[in-house]
Amino acid sequence: MPNTNMPRLKEMYVSQITQQLKEKLGFKNNLQVPRLTKVVLNMGLGEAAQDSKVIQSAKDDLAVITGQLPITTTAKKSIATYKTRTGMPLGVKVTLRGNTMYEFIDRLVTIALPRIRDFRGLKKNSFDGQGNYALGIKECTVFPEINVDKLDKIRGLDIVVCTSASNDDEALSLLQSLNFPIKESNQLG
Numbered sequence: 537m538p539n540t541n542m543p544r545l546k547e548m549y550v551s552q553i554t555q556q557l558k559e560k561l562g563f564k565n566n567l568q569v570p571r572l573t574k575v576v577l578n579m580g581l582g583e584a585a586q587d588s589k590v591i592q593s594a595k596d597d598l599a600v601i602t603g604q605l606p607i608t609t610t611a612k613k614s615i616a617t618y619k620t621r622t623g624m625p626l627g628v629k630v631t632l633r634g635n636t637m638y639e640f641i642d643r644l645v646t647i648a649l650p651r652i653r654d655f656r657g658l659k660k661n662s663f664d665g666q667g668n669y670a671l672g673i674k675e676c677t678v679f680p681e682i683n684v685d686k687l688d689k690i691r692g693l694d695i696v697v698c699t700s701a702s703n704d705d706e707a708l709s710l711l712q713s714l715n716f717p718i719k720e721s722n723q724l725g
Contacts, residue, residue, distance in 0.1 A: 541635075542635070543635050543638040543639045543642060544642055545638045545639070545641055545642040545714065546635065546638040549571070549572075549638075549714070553710075553713045553714065554566055554569050556713060557569045557570065557709060557710060557713060560709060561706060561709060570667065570699050570700050570701035570702075570706045570707060570709070570710045571699065571700050571710070572637060572638070572641065572697065572698070572699055572700075572710075572714075573633070573698045573699060573700050574631055574632060574633045574637060574698045575631070575632040575633075575637045575640060575641065575695065575696070575697050575698070576629060576630070576631050576632075576695070576696045576698070577598060577601070577602060577606075577629060577630045577632070577693060577694070577695055578609075578627060578628075578629040578693070578694040578695075578696070579594045579597075579598060579606075579627055579628050579629070579676075579691055579692070579693055579694070580626065580627040580694070581594055581625075581626060581627050581628070581691070582618070582626065588625075590689075591608055591625045591628065593688050593689075594606075594627075594628050594691060595608070595628050597676055597682060597687070597691065598628050598629075598630055598693075599630075600679075600681045600682060601676065601679045601681055601682065601693075602630045602632060602636070602640060603636060603639075604630050604632065604636060605630075606628040606629060606630045607628065607629060607630070608625045608627070608628055609625070609626060609627040609628065609629055610622075610623050610624060610625055610626060611623065611624045611625075611626050641697070641714065643679070644695070645714065645715050645716055645717070646715070647679075647680060648673070648678045648679050648680075649678070649717060651678040651680075652673070652675075652678050655717075656719065657717045657718060657719030658671055658716060658717055658718045658719065659671075659718075659719070660708070660718055660719065660720060663704040663707060663708070664704075665703075665704060666702075666703075666704075667698075667699045667700070667701030667702060667703060667704060667706060667707035668696060668697065668698045668699060668707070669696070669697045669699070669707060669711060669716075670694065670695070670696045670697075671694075671695050671697075672692060672693070672694050672695070673692060673693045673694075673695065674692050675690050675691075675692065676690065676691055676692070676693050677690055697711070699711075
């Protein structure tokens with residue numbers, strides 16, 4: 537009997553993907569198989585230095601997308617060129633783990649990414665060398681939860697998918713098995 541509380545993607549990972557990756561990567565133990573550890577969403581808001589309402593608006597947008605309250609990130613140094621002072625709010629971020637992480641990844645892959653205009657797949661070279669994958673979305677309106685009529689400005693969003701993989705090849709296998717549309721480097725477009 538399937539667990540009804542477990543997200544669809546997590547259930548698929550536990551029941552099918554773990555065994556497939558174990559055979560594909562030649563591991564002997566299920567605990568060696570790479571898994572998702574966390575997903576970090578970030579909105580950098582340079583215009584927040586001039587307008588304090590921007591932070592609250594971005595917090596509301598990110599909270600609607602993730603279902604979790606974002607925290608405000610602040611400037612670590614004062615930089616006169618950018619008119620920033622130490623402690624000034626400059627962005628918002630959310631860290632997702634557990635079931636909310638799997639639900640977000642499922643919505644990202646099945647709903648949000650296909651809604652991107654002229655989408656041809658994610659780049660293969662966005663790995664950091666340690667099994668983590670970063671991607672940027674230019675418009676947060678690709679998420680259906682966002683009400684476009686209430687937006688004051690369309691903002692971008694950075695997403696970092698952290699895995700327990702020890703290298704990029706293992707992480708690529710994991711993300712492809714989770715249906716991430718990562719294109720091979722020899723494909724055009």
